[in-house]
Amino acid sequence: MSFLVRQIALKASGDEIVRAKRVDGDEMKIGRDGACGLHLPDLAVDPEHALVTQLDETHIEIESLHGQPFEVDGQSVQRKELDVTLGSELKFGSHRIKLGQDARSRFPTFTVRREAPLSHSNSDPDTNEAYTLKGLVPGKRMSAWAFAAMVLLAFLAWPIWSYASYSDLALKKDAARPAGYHGDKAWESGKLSLAHQGLENDCQSCHVEPFVAVRDNACQTCHTKVHDHIKDTARLVAARGEPGGFASFTRAVATTFNKPAGRCVECHTEHEGAGDMAPTAQKFCTDCHAEMKSRLPDTKLPDAADFGTSHPQLRPTVIADTTDAAKPKLRQIVWSQDAKEFNGLKFTHAQHLSTVNGVAQMVRRRPNEFPDQEGLDCENCHQTDASGVWFKPVVMEESCQTCHSLTFDKIGGTFRTLRHGEPEMVVADLRGFFAAGAPTRPINLDSMSRRVPGDRAAAETAGDYARAVRFYPTQAGQAIQMLFNKGGACFDCHNITRTGTAATAGYNVQNVVQTQRYYHKGWFTHAKHTKYECVDCHVKAQNTNDATDLLVPGLDGKGGCRDCHVGGTGAKLASASVKQPVESQCAMCHDYHLDDKAPWMTRLPASRRASYDRRRNAGAGQNASK
């Protein structure tokens, strides 16, 4: 018997080359050794791997020689009996052997093919790719898409979703999103200032509508009491005038991108980091106010620029009518040297401040009450209020009555006094006094008579009543008449008319209203002017006895503001003589958001003032470099 062995090799072109040989005998070895009948040049095959034995015409047996297995039809075996007519597939190392029967000779045939290349390099690796990083790192295209998608999801889709979920909370004062991280926080360009810290989690509280720049109504959800600089934003913008040059370009761009001018956030910038809110930008007041008439012809405000040279005359608010004491009629006048105001009280300032007349003498006689005083001082009557900014109203009982006594009777050691401020009571008391049949003698109520101040004077007055009894009328009507007419105690200080009712015997005392603040649009504080004498500014107090003379100083003249205050850069009028110039910018007296308090600039606590000044000055330095 014999075996037929067909070795198939591949040419470079892919064609097959078949080399056939016949191995005679009943046995044939399969192995790497060249002496083997079926020679397999394969390092995975033993030199003598297996023995093929012919059992009969159609059956062979294959058995491993050294315990190395081989595969038959995919099964790893050591020994196998096979029917050649049925055919079979053997595998030794990288070689596949097809078993069959030669049709003509009926010999078993072994068709041998090498399946795998003899080495990796011979498997013809794709050198175009093998030398690159392909397969070793994620592909550029793939990771580019992946990263881009991740970024868009996390930083675009999520924030929009966050906004959309809570946009209905906008413009509601105390509505807050639940605590925790919200997607649109990733859009926050910088922390909010400490003042707005509470809104840190609520983007929608200011960013009300998408693609609409923050509007004032968002601010006003909480800031309900801020005084607008001017109600009508359109006029505000008009007052600024048409921007020129580069500013008109930036304005045009801002308009194109839906950023209108004149919004709160234009000055009050946010997201500049936790801490004090950034100081508002130095928008110069004079940018609008210097020539505002030309841009807003119907404005009632006079143009104003540098305080030293071109500030309009001050306009004090004076009393026009005191009929309603609680709400007197006021009017604004332009200050002048001879401006008048009558508040209902006759008072001779010059006489009271004199150091050489009877008033001064009375003061000197009472060293316990007026130690080391040559005459009356302003503060004997005028006292500042708790803030030190303004003065408390002068109270008759505290300030005047010490000299101007209203005592009319003495019973035992007790003095009876007319009730100040209640003319009905005065009239009733006097009528009662005479009606009671009590001393029917006239009373000396001439408060203008000289006398020693104090209780002793009051006693003397009472004594005078007694002495004068035979010279004066003994009727209440007469006493009342004297009281309310020239020479009488009421008349001396008050403006008396005959418009009263029967209760006051037809007399009427005009209400007295004391003005506490003359300048409402600008800020003045007495507290910052304590090193000066009152009369340094209230010059007329020393030399006028006309109560209607307006004593509050104005812009110019002796005692006027410009005696010390010069413009922001030291400018002053040629006519002004300034000894100690105080450079004064608008913000020293004026506030953009006008209220009853001191300008924001001057009311910062010292601790914050320092930091504010530092940042402002840094800004000023940048201005200078421009």
Add this chain to the structure above:
Amino acid sequence: MATLPHTPDKGDFETAATTKSSTSTRTPKTAPRVRRDKVTSHDSFLNYGNGRWWKIAIVIAVVSFATYFLIDVEPRHNGGSWYGYTMGTIGFALILWLTLLGVRKRAMTPGRWSLKAWTSAHVYLGLSLIVIGTLHTGFQLGWNVHTLAWALMMLVILSGLFGIYVYATLPKALSANRYDEDGAITEKVMIEQMKQLDRQIHDAAQPLDPEAATIVERSLGENVFAGSFWQRARNSYPGDLTRIAMGELRKLRNFRPRTDDDPFERVETLLSKKEALLAKLRRHLQLKSWLQAWLYIHVPATFALIAALSAHVFSVFFYW
């Protein structure tokens, strides 16, 4: 290297290596000078056009800094001032243009708008973007999408800078590695040599006993391109099968009697040859991995940057 000025318009001969513009049709009027000293006209993209683009980049940086410090922005510089918007717009446009190199590089053309000119501009304008982008931020950085865009931009630029560094230094090493006594070999030749060697090893190993044959077989079966990215980049392949095969074969041989025509010795010699070739191949792979790796950051980071930039711009207008 001293070079004569090369002026084709005055009649100097042009070669493919010296031409600046292959479309010059002017007839030489003067007798052509013969250039003998010219070794190469290679002008790196880093110095294209006599350094035109790095000069422009420096001007851009200087102007940006000057305007940054001269222009007063209240209360402080930030991306939302007019200056910030200007820088941002310039930066955004620049980034898109720089990205277009990926499109442009697929078409090579000579001349003023040659790929080399583009690449040169790409490199230097890209570097000037550090100044433009950073001044756009006003140095206000935080944990947000805006700073993410800036950080990605810096990542792209720095990876690009690294790319330039390796492009400037590694090709020399790459050539040196490819040269041997017979001259330079190409990547294809390298693999052909490997094939050849493997076949020789295979043939030489035929007489070996099963144990030794298995060892050799493992070396042959080894994928010469195997290894992770880090192994390639560090050129460190612990447990390399060829190396192990050599060791084990030597161990086996130590216990065998010496014979004249010892197949072990032949196999071992061939294996050590293969090891040397493998070392060369792997050094080549290492250098190439460094030359390519930066792009795997540069390109994906660019697209992440464009995404972040879009989100950044969108967010600014959304929360306007």
